Amino acid sequence: MRIAALVPFLSVSAFAAPAESDAHHDKRQAYGVTSKYCSTASGGLCYLQYYVSQTAPTYRVALPSDAAQNSAYDVVLQVIAPNSLTWAGFAWGGSMIQNPLTVVWPNGNSGQATTSSRWANSRSQPTVYSGATLKSLSSSRNGTHWSVEVVCTGCSKWNNKGLNVNGPTTFSWAFSTTAVQNPGNSAGNFPVHTSSGVFSQPLDYGKNAKTLFTNYINKKG
Ligand code: HEM
Ligand SMILES: *[C@@H]1O[C@H](CO)[C@@H](O)[C@H](O)[C@H]1NC(C)=O
Numbered sequence: 135m136r137i138a139a140l141v142p143f144l145s146v147s148a149f150a151a152p153a154e155s156d157a158h159h160d161k162r163q164a165y166g167v168t169s170k171y172c173s174t175a176s177g178g179l180c181y182l183q184y185y186v187s188q189t190a191p192t193y194r195v196a197l198p199s200d201a202a203q204n205s206a207y208d209v210v211l212q213v214i215a216p217n218s219l220t221w222a223g224f225a226w227g228g229s230m231i232q233n234p235l236t237v238v239w240p241n242g243n244s245g246q247a248t249t250s251s252r253w254a255n256s257r258s259q260p261t262v263y264s265g266a267t268l269k270s271l272s273s274s275r276n277g278t279h280w281s282v283e284v285v286c287t288g289c290s291k292w293n294n295k296g297l298n299v300n301g302p303t304t305f306s307w308a309f310s311t312t313a314v315q316n317p318g319n320s321a322g323n324f325p326v327h328t329s330s331g332v333f334s335q336p337l338d339y340g341k342n343a344k345t346l347f348t349n350y351i352n353k354k355g
Contacts, residue, residue: 160304160332160333163331163332163333164331165186165331166185166186166333167185167186168183168339169339170182176350177346177349177350177353178346179350180341181194181212181339182335182339182340183339184333186331189216190215190219191215191216191222192213192214194210194211194212194213195209195210195211195340196210196212196340196341196342197209197210197297197299198347199341199344201297201299201341203299204291204294204296205290205291206287206290207290208286209226209285209286209290209297210283210347210351211286211289213238213281213282214279214280219310219311220240220309220311220312220314221238221239221310221325222237222239223235223236224237224305225306225308226292227292227295228303228304230254230257230306230308231255231256231257233253233292234251234253234265234286234289234292235254235260236266236268236286236289237250237260238284239314239324245273245275246273247270247280248317248318248320249270249284249320250268251263251265251266251267251286259323262320265292267287268285269284269351270283271284271285285351298337299337301336302334303335303336303337304333305332305333307330308329309330311328312326
């Protein structure tokens, strides 16, 4: 029911049409546009970006170009969310259950954020997942948006699965508009999502020369 859940919440006119070059690779992807986003503020680091609308988070993923299938490498996740959203989550294996979840939320109005590594075996409150660790690179908040950028160690592979570095990989996402009760507690409970969805795209847009990537994650945070 993810489409039904999304439609009343998002302004339909805000949906961007998929770019022709970005054929969706997963039939479950109902909305959004994937693109390559390179940031001068990030020293030229490039990300695979997923954008749905002004009322949903934008997600950006970066990784080193030498990432090997089902191996351990760090990945960068950037989340930019409108201030109406109380938390945003990213599921590295494309579903709520049985894959690393990276969940982030603002902690107050001054730009602080809480980052939390989670795992769910059922579609209920995900528990803290120590198989992946998060290092916050930056977080900010202004009059319209909050944003968080993390490095995840442990999100590239889990069990006998991992990101697909050789073809389309499917991610999923979720967010809520209900307040997080104890936003300073990274192990605390948070409310169920108001919307969720998936997107699928080869990781190429987010691949970066190893040195550039390593310098970026070491320089910040
Ligand atoms: C309090 C925490 C949470 C609760 C109670 C919860 C509950 C649920 C339930 C009941 C569904 C099935 C609803 C349906 O299919 O219509 C669902 C689906 C889903 N949830 Fe959650 N969820 C929580 C947190 C999260 C988080 C943190 C993420 C991602 C980071 C997430 C991602 C998804 C996705 C992508 C789906 C679609 C179906 C799937 O892939 O499993 N959820 N959730
Ligand atoms: C507010 O923050 C967002 C996310 O970082 C950014 O895209 C936007 O340009 C900022 N707005 C202003 C007015 O600075």
